[in-house]
Amino acid sequence: MEKVIVVKIGGSTLGSHDTTLEDLVLLQKRGMSTLLVHGGGQQVSSWFSRSAIPSRFIDGLRVTDAEGLEIATAVLAGLVNKRLVLRIQALGGKTIGLSGIDGNVLWASVKKPELGYVGEIARVNTTLLELLLGKGYIPVLAPICSGIVGDGVSLLNVNGDAAAGEIAAAIGAEKLVFLTDVDGIHDDSGKTIARLTPAEAQNMIGSGTASGGMIPKIEACLKALTAVRQARIVDGRASHALLKEIPNGSGGTTIASG
Ligand SMILES: Nc1ncnc2c1ncn2[C@@H]1O[C@H](COP(=O)(O)OP(=O)(O)OP(=O)(O)O)[C@@H](O)[C@H]1O
Numbered sequence: 091m092e093k094v095i096v097v098k099i100g101g102s103t104l105g106s107h108d109t110t111l112e113d114l115v116l117l118q119k120r121g122m123s124t125l126l127v128h129g130g131g132q133q134v135s136s137w138f139s140r141s142a143i144p145s146r147f148i149d150g151l152r153v154t155d156a157e158g159l160e161i162a163t164a165v166l167a168g169l170v171n172k173r174l175v176l177r178i179q180a181l182g183g184k185t186i187g188l189s190g191i192d193g194n195v196l197w198a199s200v201k202k203p204e205l206g207y208v209g210e211i212a213r214v215n216t217t218l219l220e221l222l223l224g225k226g227y228i229p230v231l232a233p234i235c236s237g238i239v240g241d242g243v244s245l246l247n248v249n250g251d252a253a254a255g256e257i258a259a260a261i262g263a264e265k266l267v268f269l270t271d272v273d274g275i276h277d278d279s280g281k282t283i284a285r286l287t288p289a290e291a292q293n294m295i296g297s298g299t300a301s302g303g304m305i306p307k308i309e310a311c312l313k314a315l316t317a318v319r320q321a322r323i324v325d326g327r328a329s330h331a332l333l334k335e336i337p338n339g340s341g342g343t344t345i346a347s348g
């Protein structure tokens with residue numbers, strides 16, 4: 091199939107100034123295939139606090155108990171996903187919202203027992219995504235997936251970065267772009283690093299220079315780079331950040347082999 095650009099947007103950049111959705115519609119009008127994976131960390135945290143559930147993270151991943159899983163599913167696959175679809179359609183885009191559950195797109199196992207209902211993606215079924223992309227839709231995917239827990243199947247919360255990296259690898263995307271709330275990966279002095287090899291990026295985690303939410307992002311880049319030429323981490327708060335990525339972006343951090 092035609093080359094696809096996989097875009098991940100974070101909860102923190104989903105504000106009203108974000109031009110990502112406009113950019114997606116513009117790219118669609120130009121005949122380009124894009125697939126959007128979203129996070130929603132801020133929105134989930136806000137609903138956790140309304141239910142008096144503390145937000146706890148281990149290596150950038152949200153600890154999710156049974157009640158937290160219900161909230162994460164309702165917020166990510168419900169509110170956040172539907173608002174994105176609504177806005178893309180209002181801008182004239184052709185899109186459909188889904189989660190990793192729908193069409194069996196994402197199948198996971200429990201990542202670490204101490205994280206609770208958090209999935210580690212084991213398999214991506216690209217059938218539904220390819221069908222939608224082939225028909226000109228922008229799939230908008232919420233990072234909730236299915237997996238075995240105990241002796242039954244369960245919903246699992248999965249980090250949006252991980253979902254994007256796995257999907258980009260499985261569909262052989264042209265490029266993977268992370269739009270986040272920083273202008274790329276910073277070094278120890280806070281300076282943005284323009285380019286990293288996969289080994290150098292891995293070392294950023296090992297040394298502790300990359301922490302929290304940057305850990306799953308780097309891991310997702312490393313996963314995607316088995317099949318994708320280039321992964322980019324850029325500032326999603328900048329106007330038309332996504333449009334400027336096509337064909338080649340500037341600023342931010344590029345992770346690529348060689
Ligand atoms: N070396 C680093 N360089 C840049 N940011 C870093 C680094 N180490 C940790 N971070 C943190 O990673 C954060 C980005 O990840 P975060 O998970 O918060 O956002 P997101 O993934 O875009 O959104 P969401 O989790 O809602 O999908 C930055 O805001 C920053 O605090």
Ligand SMILES: [Mg+2]
Nearest residue numbers: 100129131303
């Ligand atoms: Mg994150």
